[in-house]
Each structure stands twice: as C-alpha cells, then as structure tokens.
Amino acid sequence: MHKKNIIVYGGCVSRDILNFDTVDEPCIKLLNYYARSSLATLGSNNAAKNISKKHYDSLLNIESKFQRRMVESDFKNQILESAGKGDYDLLLIDFLVDRFHLAEIDGKLVTRSVEFVRSGIKPNRLINTFSDQYLTLWREGIDNLLSVIDARADLDKVKINKVYWSDIATDEQDTIKLNEKWDIEKNNAKLDAMYEYVEKILPSSSIIEVDKSLLIADSNHKWGLSPFHYTDDYYRKMLEIIKA
Template sequence: MRAKIYGGCVSRDILNFDEAELIKLVSYNARSSLATLGSNNAAKNISKKHYDSLLNIESKFQRRMVESDFNNQILESAGKGDYDLLLIDFLVDRFHLAEIEGKLVTRSVEFLRSGIKPDRVVNTFSDQYLKLWKEGVDNLFNTVNNTVGLEAIRINKVYWTSVATNPQDSMMLNEKWDIEKNNAKLDAMYEYVENILPSSSIIEVDKNLLVADSDHKWGLSPFHFTDDYYRRMVKIFNA
C-alpha cells in the first residue's frame, strides 16, 4: 500500500512499527497547517528574500518542511495519482499562522528559527483560524477527490493526553500544556470532517492507548505516545 502522510510524528512514527513493511511511504509533509491550504491563500506567492531567510534553519529537513509550507506543496502532492492512502492528522494545527506579504504560513517552531518577522499573526484558537482551516480542508479534499478519490483519505483521530508513563511527567504535561483547550478544538475539527467523509475514513484507537511515553525519542509531550499506540495503528492499517 502506497501512503502519503500529512501531519506529524504521531502518524509518521506508525511506519516504524510496520515490521512487515506493507505500507510504503511515498511522501511525508509536516509542520504545515491545513489552514494555509485554502485556494485563495495557496494562489499567493512569497518573495525570494523570505526563502533566503530559511537558510537560518540549520536542519535541512526542517528547512525543507518550512519551504514546503510556503509552497503549499501538499496540494501538488495530493494532486498526483501515485498513492493509495493519504493519512492526515490535525496535531500540526496547534500552531498559529503568520502572514507574510498577504500570504498565510504556519508559525511553527521551525519557522521561528528563520528569523522572519510576520506582518500579523492569526491565533490558532480564533474563529478566523477555524474558518481558514475549513477552507483548507475543502480545497485539499477536492484535490484528492479529483485525483484518487476521497476513499483514499484516512483521518488519524487522535487527542492530546494528560497521562504519562511516569506520574511526575503527568503533572508536567498538565502544567505546561493547555490540553483540554486543544482537545476541544480538535473535537470541532473532527466533527467537520466526519460530516464529509464516511465513518470508515476515521481511524481512532481506544483512548486507553493515549499515554505519553516519558522516554519517547522525541521527548515528553501530550502526543508522543507509548509503543502500544503505534502497534495498534499498524494492525488497523494492515487488517
């Protein structure tokens, strides 16, 4: 099965547990909010001087992800018929948006490393953000529908967790992150796509598996889970 992933490590890391290698990764796009994919925004361009600023990002992978976000590259990728599955998660939509020369981009941690000063910021919890997000979803889904069909889409319906394998880390999660507020926003997003896609397109595991791994290779966070989560997701896709 040829797969493209649009989201974060919560989806990408699933493939690390696909021991039979039944899922073949075609492409992976991270650090790019769906709220930037509306047709009006995607049609706008950013001048070369801002692309030059991306050289301030030391990691080549991180630099490439920000450049991909600037180009709305996921739309071009989704418009190709070289995949069977498009796995999407919404955890990247925790970031605010930055406006540069009239175009909205994702104000990710990697973007901040570029040193670019945006003209304004759109708060991720604002009504405007959700409106833009819905426009982005509609444009992406239309692109997929015109290419391989909506049946190729799978939504990784995942939530932030307040529970870690180490009880002390559970306290840290709740002190550092606004988990309830982010999960409430995710609920609104899932409700929107569930009115568009069939129930078979929504992939959700038992919430008991949403446990933060205190020793996760990417560090402690509300969406870096124990191995049991990823193994369960692999079983779902390989069933």
C-alpha cells in the same frame, strides 16, 4: 507482496507509526511526509499566492535540511499537488500540526512552526490558533484539499488519524508535568470541533480511531515528554489498522 504506498500529512503522531513496520518484508512505503504545515493555509485563495525570494533565502538560517524543506513545502502548499496526483494507496492526515499559529508574509498565510521562527522571518501579522478566524481558515483549507483529491484522485484513499492530546503519562510525576505545561483540555476541545466538521464530509470508514486507553504519553519517548508522544502500543495498533 504489494507494499502500501503512503503519504503522511501531519506530524510525528502519524509518521512514527511507520517506524513499527519492521518485519522482514515491510508492508508500507512512505512516499512523502509533509510536517509542520497547517491545513488552515490550504484555502484556494491563500494557496494561489506566492512568497518572495528573499523569504526563501531566509530559510537558509534553518540548519537542518529536513526542517528547511518542511517550511519550504509549507510556503508552497506542496501537499495539494502531491495529494492530487493519486499515486498512493493511502493519505494519512492528522490535525495535531494545527496547534501552531499562522503568520502572514507577502500577504500569504503560512504556519508559524518552531522551524519557521528559526528562519528569522518577521511576519506582518499573526492569527491565533484558537481564534474563530483560524477555524474558518481551517475549514476552507480542508475543503480545498479534499476537493483537489476528489477531482484528481480518490477520496477513499484519505484516512483521518482521529487522535487526542493525552493528560496521562507512564510516570506519575510526568502526568503532573503534562498538565502543568500544556493546555490539554483546550486543545482537545478544538480538535473535537475539527473532527465534528470533517466527519460530516467523509464517511466513517475514513476516520481511524483507537481506544482512548491507548493514548498514554510515554515518559521515555524518543522525542521527549509531550501530550502527543504516545507509548508503543498506540503506534502498533495504528499500524495494524493501516495494514488491514
């Protein structure tokens, strides 16, 4: 049976789906996983800029090789090259990484992820993730990514994981914690604006969405309590859709 080759550009909400592909004959092969990298950094003008060696050297301050690689990939906007190759069956994208602010270094915007902060690099300025400027940059970024895919690969291979932050957890006390710690409504309103934009560009078949009743935060999730760490039912349903 042919395995479906997949690239994930987003976060654990999309990557963890593949962990449920555990049958004797796995149906999915993960080619690349690009995490902690905001679409707002992918505009053609920004992607053309380079970052000095001293900042790459600072990435050695990040202990985890995987996390170091994620930040380096973000610096180089590697998803553009990878997506343009077209050697995949599906490119699964989610927008949850776009909760991070942007940082400017050497005149280039990068994602101010937790891992970036660990590098110790001091940015020249920040762009707030809820600002109008951020959303403008985000539109430029997804426009450029999709144009690269359209020119070199196949837009039919793109699937958007349309998902929202959950305000309900499996444990009642954790539901209270969720809503106290995170501004869920504000983040979901921002996601709505992003989905509205991309749904005007891509056909409905490119948008993957499960019933919102499956968006329940798992109090015992391996990555901890979070509005976007869901119960197993969510991942199983998404896997079913992807495999179809």
